[in-house]
Amino acid sequence: QVQLVESGGGLVQAGGSLRLSCVVSGRGFSNYAMGWFRQAPGKEREFVAAISRSGASTYYTDSVKGRFTISRDNAKSMVYLQMNSLKPEDTAVYYCAADLIGYNYYTNEYRYWGQGTQVTVSS
Numbered sequence: 161q162v163q164l165v166e167s168g169g170g171l172v173q174a175g176g177s178l179r180l181s182c183v184v185s186g187r188g189f190s191n192y193a194m195g196w197f198r199q200a201p202g203k204e205r206e207f208v209a210a211i212s213r214s215g216a217s218t219y220y221t222d223s224v225k226g227r228f229t230i231s232r233d234n235a236k237s238m239v240y241l242q243m244n245s246l247k248p249e250d251t252a253v254y255y256c257a258a259d260l261i262g263y264n265y266y267t268n269e270y271r272y273w274g275q276g277t278q279v280t281v282s283s
Contacts, residue, residue, distance in 0.1 A: 162186035162272045164256045169277030172246055176281070180241040182256030182274060189237040193260035195270055196230060196241045198252035198279075205255065209241060210265035219265040223249075246281045253278050 168180040180196070195210040209230040210219040218230050229242040239256060254277050257270035 162188070162258060164258055164272055164274035166254065166256045166274045166277040169254060169279045171280045171282065174246060174248055174281055174283050176246050177242070177244045178246065178279060180243065180254055180256075180277060180279075182239045182241075184237045184239070184256075184258055184272075189258075190234040192258045192272075193265065194230075194232060194239040195257040195260065195265065195268075196239075197255045197257060197268060198250075199255070199276075200249075200252040203252075205268060207266050207268065208254070210260070211239065212265075221266075243279070246279075248281045248283045251279060251281050 163185045164182055166182045172178055193212055196208040197205050198208050199205040207221050208224055209228055211230045211232050215232045227245045232239045256274040259271040261269040
């Protein structure tokens with residue numbers, strides 16, 4: 161049984177930073193490509209960032225490039241999302257996803273999902 165638990169969300173002022181963490185229980189973490197997604201009120205869930213199994217390759221949606229950094233620690237079964245220069249439009253519930261189906265990192269086709277953590281950026 162694979163379970164994902166996100167943490168690190170909260171309320172921050174515009175321009176501030178937050179670091180999201182996601183711990184993955186169960187076997188096989190190092191075999192999973194990992195992703196972060198977000199869903200704002202009234203909007204569809206959208207891709208934010210992804211990282212390959214080794215961590216050598218990373219992928220970002222255009223709106224967060226240069227501000228967010230995804231990383232992973234395979235020894236700890238953890239994936240992180242460092243978010244800097246936050247903007248009010250980054251406000252959303254952020255979800256961690258594991259085990260990409262296929263090869264397109266920008267899709268939402270992952271087998272396992274966390275419950276999400278709320279990020280609120282005030283102006």
